[in-house]
Amino acid sequence: MHTVWILTLSMLRRKKLQNLLTALLLLLSALLLGTALTVLLNTENLFEDAHRKTNGSQQILTLDQGLHDPAFVYRWWEEQSGVQVSKLLPYKSLSGLTYNNESLPNLYLYMMNTPELPFGVDELLFAGETSPERIPTPGTVWIPTSLAASSGIGEGDTIGFQAPGGYFELRVSAVVVDVPYGSPFSTSARIWMNDGDYRKHLAAVEGGDRYMMGLRFDDYAKQAEYWTRFEQALNSPYLETRTDFTEISAFYLILNRIIGFVMIFLGTVMAAIALATIGFTVADALLTNYRTIGVLRSMGLTITGITAPYVLQYGLLGIPAIGIGLLLSRFPAAAILENTLSVLRTGDVPLMLHGTGWLILTGILLVLFVLLCAALYASRARHILPAQAIRYGMAEADSGRSTQGNHKGGIGLGHFPVDLVIAARSSTGSRRASLFTGLIALVSSSVLVFGVLLLSSILATGQNAGQWGYDATDISVTIINEPLLARSDFAERLDNDPRIAEYGWYTGASGLLKSDEPSAAGTSMNVYLGLLDGSYDSLGYEVLTGRNPRTSDEVALGLNAAQFAGRTIGDLVDLYIRGEKRTFTITGIYQSVANMSNSARLVMNMPSDSGVQTNLTERTAFVSLQDSADAEEVAKEWNTAYPGALSAASQASLIDAVFGEAVRSLLLPLGMMGILFLTVTCLIVYSVCRIQVRKNSRTYGIYKSIGLSSLRIRRSVTLGIIFVSAAGATVGAIGGIYLLPLLLNRVLSNYGLQELPLAVSLPGTVAAVLFSTAASAAGCWLSSRIVAKTSPRILTVE
Structure with a gap:
């Protein structure tokens, strides 16, 4: 054993730089793997911690179409044991807001009539240092961290809103973590208002109050049983909007899952490179020390005695290097988590990272792989014959080839x-x-x-x-005050403007997709319906297979919606639209990052008995120009011509916002x-x-x-x-x-x-x-x- 230690220490002393480089390589491999594991493990933990602190909902019911009585729905769920229900939250919808004299148009706002805290489910966490009242004070609002972070809005700032009753401004008194509607990249936000401001400023919003409520199950696995009984009590399927937990959590997790996946894969590749480098170095050392190994073997040193120094050498290098790399990985992981999930942070509370046990296990596995790799390559020394090694400094066959090569031309x-x-x-x-x-x-x-x-x-x-599932037009125009500007009047302007190449009117609605095959989500899925008065193809919408719908009895399904329904192109599918069951022929399947492809595309020119055309107002126009370079100028022109009536923005600015x-x-x-x-x-x-x-x-x-x-x-x-x-x-x-x-x-x-x-x-x-x-x-x-x-x-x- 004494000889083994002498040889090991000799290797460490003689090749200081090479050993340092190997240790650094192992450190960097551990750093990348540790960072990836920490990001993956803590992304879900941070979300679940926030969800638990807020007693977060697992489903959100949005009653915005008048198809069910909100009071009945709320009362039925409140009476169920094993289900916690939030207060019934009234709201009205607006589009966009103004901050620092700049319009932020790519926002769908739920203007909430805030009841007194607590809500019971989906409590709000206050991110600032102030301790606000139980409800917003008159003239103030609470905004989510997602909106504050993306727009640079803070406590004390003033933001403005354009409503049918006129423009009004409110001061931000608090920034809150609002888990269901506060995810990164969100284009919707809940603005929490005082009851007096809500009634004063939003009285002219058409359609009256809409409602939402959150549900939290003691045992989420039993939610399908509750829904079966609930729909029996309704005497119909639930026809309004339901947002499930997977959709609530999706955009909190997607970015870090991508980052973590890429880093895990590349960290594994880097670790493999480190092991290959160790193998290369050991194999080269055997060739370099061929004669010395022959002498040692002739003196009686066993193969184990020759192999052991290499194993010990890289063990002594690997253990501290990998340990330091895993410890250092906490810092970049914390920076990544701070960067991607800042919307879940409150105040100056330090970020607590979990997963130490997994890091220790990863370190142990890395050290074992290093030792195994060194032992595997060092074991090639058993093929070294002492006599040949001493005489030729290499295998006799190699010596012969080398000598023969010297005589070749x-x-x-x-x-x-x-x-x-x-x-x-x-x-x-x-x-x-x-x-x-x-x-x-x-x-x-x-x-x-x-x-x-x-x-x-x-x-x-x-x-x-x-x-990506979006339109490919140049400008998006939303009419936000119908009394000031009728859709028909603006359409006439578009028809007479030579700069316009194509346009179509678009609106969204909620529908219910039926499936014949029960799944974990039951036999029905809420899907987002895109309804277009125009041509999907002309406005740049693409499909993976098939084509976009062209007639009133055709539909294109999002990828996940099609998989849920178990349908493909040419099949028939049932959709409930505003309470009425319609059967459509599937003409295409598309992918969309919005709504996770839980969506469908329909044309607007449906028979009046469907109820769609008479009950929905198409207020968004997608406009393609003859020259796309004019988009910013035209959008600015329309905003100036119709102040308070519409909000126009180039697609480039809308895409960049997300x-x-x-x-x-x-x-x-x-x-x-x-x-x-x-x-x-x-x-x-x-x-x-x-x-x-x-x-x-x-x-x-x-x-x-x-x-x-x-x-x-x-x-x-x-x-x-x-x-x-x-x-x-x-x-x-x-x-x-x-x-x-x-x-x-x-x-x-x-x-x-x-x-x-x-x-x-x-x-x-x-x-x-x-x-x-x-x-x-x-x-x-x-x-x-x-x-x-x-x-x-x-x-x-x-």
Whole structure:
């Protein structure tokens, strides 16, 4: 055992830099894996903690169509044992608000007539330092953290609203965590008003009060039984809007699940690279110390005694490195969680991270893999025969091939410039080292390209809006005050404006989709109905398969809605629309990130007996221009011409309001992963090239002795690495574009996206390949400094 320890300590002392690089690589691998695990484990914990603190609802019933008596619905649920019910919350709807003299149009506002706290279910958590009253005081409102964070609104700020009765302003007295309607990227928000302000400012809103209420089950698994009894009491299906827990939680979890999935996958790849690097280093050490191992074996040292130092060496390196990496992972994980789930934070309460046990288990597994990898490669020493090792310094067969090779003719490199010859020999002299370098560049490039692809795809949502489930028009116009501006009058203006290429009137409603196959959600699903007076195709709506509906008896279903109903193109499907059952033929299936594809598309020109046309007001117009560059100017013109009557915004601004936040949230984790992989690439190539430079030191000494400068030699060696890494990075770019998104699609499929709409950025892809190649070149250049620092005589002697 004493001999084993001496050999182990000798390896640690003699190769300090190489050991340091290996430890750093293991640390970075543990850092990435630990960050990913912490983000994944705590995303759900943070949401569940907030949901528990607020006694959050598991279902929200919105009674906005007048199809059921709100008092009856509330009374029935309140009488059920095992179900907690919030107060019945009256509200009216408005679109958009004004802050700092700027309109924020991409908002659907529920203007709540706030009852006294507590609500019973879906309590509000106050995010500020103040302790507000039990209800908003006159002239003030409470707003959700999602609206405050995305718009920069804080306590004490004044915000304005345009209602049919006129424009009014209220001061923000509190910012609250409102779990059901406060998720990131939300385009809806509950504004909590004082009863007097509610009645004064919203009296002219058409349709009277609407209501919502939250339900929380003691045993959520039994909710289907409650709903069966409830619909029996109604003597009909529940025909208004029901939002289930999966929809409430979806957009709190989606971004961090994407981040966590990507980081877990890439962390695993980085750990595999670290293990491969250890294997490469051990295998190279066996070849370098071939004669020494032969001597030790001839002196009676067993294979276990030769293998053990390598295992102990990497165990002593791995345990502290992996431990430090996992400890440090708490900091980037906390930063990512703060960035993506700030809407759930209250005050200055420190972020408590869970999952220590999983991190410890991950660390143990990583250490075991390191030890196993070192033992596996070190066990190759059993094939070393002492006599051959002492005589040849390698296996006899290898010695024979080497000697035979020395008598072979050249391979025709003498006709090329010296720099290229040296570059070629440095890259082909060790095929294993070149292959490993190319593989590292491949992985690094694929990671960088995938990050660029993900960001560019989200940034290009405006150009690919139809593939995300949105329209692809230039301007969205919402008439917010019908008495001031009739739809027909504005339609006449659109017809007479030569700048307009196409437009259509759109509205949304809630419907009930029936399925013949009972599922966990029962036999019915609430779906969002898009109703268009115009052509879906002309306005840029796309489908995955089939086509958009064109007649009143056709429907296109969202992906998840179609899967729930068990229907495909050509099948018939039943929909309840405003209480009436209608049968439609499915013409297409589409994906939509909005509503998680729990939606359907219908045309507006339905028979009057359906009740749709006479009971819904189409107040939103999607407008395509002859020249898209005029969108901002035309929207501004209409807002100026009809102040208080409509709200017009370019699609670019609406898309940015939703997806800009996603881009900002992704920059930190994707940037961190890019930097980590570039760092790892540089470190690994440095380590590999340093080994090769030491092996070829005599050759470089001869080059210097015949007049080649150190700079020229280093430049030539680096050029060889550039060739190898550029080839690997190019292949990696293809993998980053075509292979990694396939894995991400598995995560997104639960959120209504079957295929992530990709937008390849050629400049970004080229930059990623160049950065990966540059990291490899930097590692090689740094490792070759020994050539410049050492004299030709010493190099030749070595």
